[in-house]
Amino acid sequence: MNGVNVKDVSVAFGALKVIDGLSLDIAEGEFIVLLGPSGCGKSTLLNAIAGLLDVEEGKILIGGRNVTWEEPKDRSIAMVFQSYALYPRMSVRQNMSFGLKMAKTPRADIETRVTRAAEMLQITHLLDRRPDQLSGGQRQRVAIGRALVRDAAVFLFDEPLSNLDAQLRNELRLEIKRLHMELGSTTMIYVTHDQIEAMTLADRIAVMKDREIQQLGAPDELYHRPANLFVAGFVGSPKMNFLEGRIAAGASGLMFENDTVSLSLPDDVCAAPPAPGQAVTLGVRPEHIALDGGTWDGFRVDIVEPLGADALVWARRDRTSIQLRVTTDEPVKVGTPVALAPDPRRANLFDTETGRRL
Amino acid sequence: MSLPPPDPEGRRPKTVTAGRVGVYAFLVISAAFFLIPLWVMLMTSLKPMEEIRLGNIFSLPKLWTIDPWISAWSGACTGLECHGISVGFMNSVQILIPSVILSIAIGAVTGYALSFWRVKGANVMFGCLLLGAFIPYQVFIYPLVRLFAATGLYNSLLCVVVVHVIFGLPLMTLLFRNFYQGIPIDLFKAARVDGGSFWSIFLNVILPMSAPIIIVATILQVTGIWNDFLFGVAFAGRENLPMTVQLNNIVNSMQGERRYNVDMAATLLTALVPLAVYFLSGRWFVRGIAAGAVKG
Numbered sequence: 285m286n287g288v289n290v291k292d293v294s295v296a297f298g299a300l301k302v303i304d305g306l307s308l309d310i311a312e313g314e315f316i317v318l319l320g321p322s323g324c325g326k327s328t329l330l331n332a333i334a335g336l337l338d339v340e341e342g343k344i345l346i347g348g349r350n351v352t353w354e355e356p357k358d359r360s361i362a363m364v365f366q367s368y369a370l371y372p373r374m375s376v377r378q379n380m381s382f383g384l385k386m387a388k389t390p391r392a393d394i395e396t397r398v399t400r401a402a403e404m405l406q407i408t409h410l411l412d413r414r415p416d417q418l419s420g421g422q423r424q425r426v427a428i429g430r431a432l433v434r435d436a437a438v439f440l441f442d443e444p445l446s447n448l449d450a451q452l453r454n455e456l457r458l459e460i461k462r463l464h465m466e467l468g469s470t471t472m473i474y475v476t477h478d479q480i481e482a483m484t485l486a487d488r489i490a491v492m493k494d495r496e497i498q499q500l501g502a503p504d505e506l507y508h509r510p511a512n513l514f515v516a517g518f519v520g521s522p523k524m525n526f527l528e529g530r531i532a533a534g535a536s537g538l539m540f541e542n543d544t545v546s547l548s549l550p551d552d553v554c555a556a557p558p559a560p561g562q563a564v565t566l567g568v569r570p571e572h573i574a575l576d577g578g579t580w581d582g583f584r585v586d587i588v589e590p591l592g593a594d595a596l597v598w599a600r601r602d603r604t605s606i607q608l609r610v611t612t613d614e615p616v617k618v619g620t621p622v623a624l625a626p627d628p629r630r631a632n633l634f635d636t637e638t639g640r641r642l
Numbered sequence: 643m644s645l646p647p648p649d650p651e652g653r654r655p656k657t658v659t660a661g662r663v664g665v666y667a668f669l670v671i672s673a674a675f676f677l678i679p680l681w682v683m684l685m686t687s688l689k690p691m692e693e694i695r696l697g698n699i700f701s702l703p704k705l706w707t708i709d710p711w712i713s714a715w716s717g718a719c720t721g722l723e724c725h726g727i728s729v730g731f732m733n734s735v736q737i738l739i740p741s742v743i744l745s746i747a748i749g750a751v752t753g754y755a756l757s758f759w760r761v762k763g764a765n766v767m768f769g770c771l772l773l774g775a776f777i778p779y780q781v782f783i784y785p786l787v788r789l790f791a792a793t794g795l796y797n798s799l800l801c802v803v804v805v806h807v808i809f810g811l812p813l814m815t816l817l818f819r820n821f822y823q824g825i826p827i828d829l830f831k832a833a834r835v836d837g838g839s840f841w842s843i844f845l846n847v848i849l850p851m852s853a854p855i856i857i858v859a860t861i862l863q864v865t866g867i868w869n870d871f872l873f874g875v876a877f878a879g880r881e882n883l884p885m886t887v888q889l890n891n892i893v894n895s896m897q898g899e900r901r902y903n904v905d906m907a908a909t910l911l912t913a914l915v916p917l918a919v920y921f922l923s924g925r926w927f928v929r930g931i932a933a934g935a936v937k938g
Contacts, residue, residue, distance in 0.1 A: 331831075334831075334835060336831050336834060336835075355837075356834045356835045356837075357834070357835065357836070357837030357838075362835065362836065363831070363832065363835045365828040365831065365832060367826045367828045367829075368828075369826065369828035369829045369832035370829075370832075371829070371832075371833070371846075371847050371850075372850075372851055373847075373850035373851055374850075381840075382833075382836050382846070383835070383836030383837055386836055386837035386838055386842060387837050407711070430832075430836075434836075465690075524672075550724075581797065596834075
């Protein structure tokens, strides 16, 4: 029983409520990512779960036990920080064993656990070094190792990869994923603003904005069926294209139109079919639009960003600019006239007024 | 016809500008300005009285003598007693050591608690402490004298040490708090998750990182407490007068001929400790001044 339940939790800094009545249920062994822009309350929530911030209202259960008033050390958690937070005057070995020493673990036991964790993370050769003699990637490995020796029920990660360069980030991301698979029943809660980290690591993602969870779901679900305009724009890179318009009146079936383009949509794009004339926003991902052979004509290639495997193309007609991901061996020339072909089955419709998915 | 400018290559040639010359001239003059008194004191303290009466205060001694130093250390008179300044030296050391250790220890713990533990009203408390640093000491002296007299502590070593610790606290707390503000809060959070208590986090994690600021605090407190005159006169009592007070008594006791060389030697002896601190720790001292500035 390593699940985490957050029930109607509020956190306040003085008079300012940073989190207001938030609930979240996390199953044992689940990898959940709290994703959102800075200031959305994701780190605050993590700190509240860790017990580093007092909650104003509500309760927090870890493994079914109410830990709302418990000290961080009694919550069976381990935490990894963005700044690594290694104790600078201790060797790697001392860093990793500090928590166990505080818990008065027998020395032989400490030794075995540190050795085992070091082997898992391949940092055995670093055990006698000091943190300032390590590279960023090594430091974060040690920080993960320090969390690992605690045999915690829940791992909390607070943007652990944000200080690393791109290559190390990919490497350690994989390592964290592997760790989660090996540990099995350990629950992991991971805070990030990087949607790629979220997509690759999570069993479920909680997208947060303005101190509220906007959508909670599997990465796939977030990607294909975003609940609102914010989630649609935040998840996925490059960003989803948004076109404001309305539901065409008098057409047979569902039809989106604005002054520039129109698109006939299958009925199952919407849960509830909108009324003709309603103001809607059409969302289509760059990878779901083909460069040519479609009905959206009058566009010209504006900018091309080659990425190697594929290229990002900006096509423009008047004030409408649409981004596409194009996989082609033929280089795309700037200025070429194109007729874009969006895939109507993968389009998303949002209510322009509320921003909610229709 | 003038030559075309050379094609720049390699290191840029160094040029002497008027600004440079001005800066160095200013530095040399101000250095000299502060060194001249020291020079005069040192020279005077090494001359016999006959030579001093000639009035060439800048000249090297014709007859070098160490007698004024010996006399200043162990023979000069304060009123009726003639034990020199050595008595004061021992008293100063006795006052200095506990005062420095206690004020730094308490300041470090207070600074740590204020920066990391976010006690309710921490900012108000810190504000009060800062305010305390700006109120002139003189205001406190009479009430404190009455207080100590009532408790029976007055005129004792303990009394003057307590006063030094209390008045050192605002600056020490400020110093340590500012230093600890620069330590990432994540480090403290990690230690909390690892199960550290108030004292175990302080002793195991924070204190080992505090070496630079402890050095700075030591420098500030050693020079400050050693140079103190007011508290020594007011609280230490006749038996425990610090060196500064003793020096004043020697220089100002008017009996017979005024022995300038002995006075100078006594003054230099008294200044020796802070002087040594300045010379041995120049870099750290400047850092201490910078660290003492209020920020954040």
